[in-house]
Amino acid sequence: MPEQVTPSPSLMELTATTDFYSWDDEYSWEDGMLPELCEKLAVQGFARIYQPAVYLLLSLLGVAGNGLVLLTHICYRQAHSITDVCLLHLALSDFLLLLTLPFTITDMLLGWSLNTATCKALQGLYALNFYSGFLFLTCISVDRYVAIVRVPAACRLRPRARRHGWLTVGLAWLLATLLALPQFIYSQAEQHQDLYLCRVIFPHAVSREARGATNLVQVVLGFAVPFLVMVTCYAAVARTLLAARGARPHRALRVLLALVLVFVTLQLPHSLMVLLDTAELLASWEVSCTQSRRKDLALLVTGGLAYLRCCLNPLLYAFLGQRFRQELWLLASNARCVGPLEARCPGCPSPRRQTSLSTCQDVV
Incomplete structure (x- = not known):
């Protein structure tokens, strides 16, 4: 009779490496789901090298990029539209999410050394910033549609835009806080053999359904809804810009196309793998050891791509814009500016006069 795989997560055990993927830490194979003893030492070895290296690199790049966006907003920018406010909070959300990755690396390699309260806080903050980032992307898409396609409505709303x-x-x-409540409530530091691990552990009676629902919410709000909103809104924006004359509409179209392509390229593969993992979980499919290894490797690699999007958001939504390039140049020229410009940096040139919006369609 084939030996069953224990669901307890440990780096030294024969277990599914989805336990290492930070969003799916609570997912492990239940008794009887694998029809054979499945050795995954090779996958575990790959995870021990791949995840720390990729997560550390993305943390450094993402914190730096999003930090620059936050600095330019604090030093130079006034909110002229809903997009300006959402860009600020998108950078903050990505910044905080990437700050949780070093804790994930430590948990994976050395075990959890902090208490359960800290575990709840970090897991909850991860989920909170995960969901809020996609909600801000959706809001930006809708606001760009209103600002370009519905110009009269945008002009009426502009005095109250802030x-x-x-x-x-x-x-x-x-809304993101409500969606992250399961992580805030059910995360705990659990001892397994000689390691403490920070995991989301649902009550046994609803564990499979709760884990499946969490995965489905991640796919729906993390890809499906933002993708549909972006495609719908930016398609209408593209039609409006194509009807305009001059070079700038075509530059704006290239930016919009880059936004959609990067989002699909980096987020779609991981969303599909999470959806496949959810289908196997809820349907109790029997999978071969080879298939299980391939799925675990795919979750690892596509998870890294999904985090890369957080690093590229500053480039796509901020640095490609003319105003941000001007503000970044001024930030480099006035490195001592660390607060509101007029209050803390009276000698610095102000870009607000140079970049003030003259129309309701200044969007990219």
Whole structure:
């Protein structure tokens, strides 16, 4: 009779490497799901090298890029639209999410050395920033549609854009907090043999359904909804820009195309793998050891690509814009500016006069 695989996660055990993937830490194979003893030492060895190297690199790049976006907003920018406010909070969300990766690396390699309260906080913050980032992307797409396609409505809303922007991000953070409640509630530091591990552990009676629902919510809100909104809104924006004259509409079209292509390229592969993992979990499919290894490797690699999107968001949504390039240049020229420009850096030139919006369609 084939030996069953224990669901307890450990780097030295024969277990599915999805336990190492930070979003799916709570997922492990249940009794009887694997029809054979499946040795995954090769996959575990790859994970021990791949994840720390990739996560550390992405953390450094992403924190630096998103940090620059935050600095330019704090030093130079006033909110002229909902997009300005959402860009600020998107950078903050990605910044905080990438800061959790070093803890994931430490947990994977050395075990969890902190208490359960810290485990709950970090798992919850990860989920909170994961969901809020996609909600901000969705809000940006809708606001760009209103600003370009619905110009009269945008002009009417513009005097109250700052207030509407803060209301929008407030609702987005609230919804993300509600979605992250399972991580805040059910995360705990669990001892297994000589290691403490930080995991999300649902009650046994609802564990499979709860884990499946968490995966489905991740796919729906992490890819399907933002993708549909982006395609719908940016397609309408593209039609409007193509009807305009001059070189700038075509530059804006290239930016919009880059936004959609990068989002699909980096997020779609991982969303498909998570969806496949969810189908196997809920349907209790029997998979061969070879198939299980391939799926684990795919989750590892595509998970790294999904994190790369957080590093590219500053380039796509900020640095490609003319205003951000000007502000970044001024930031480099006035490195001592660490707060509101007029209050803390009175000698610095202000880009607000140079980059003030003259129309309701200044979007990219």
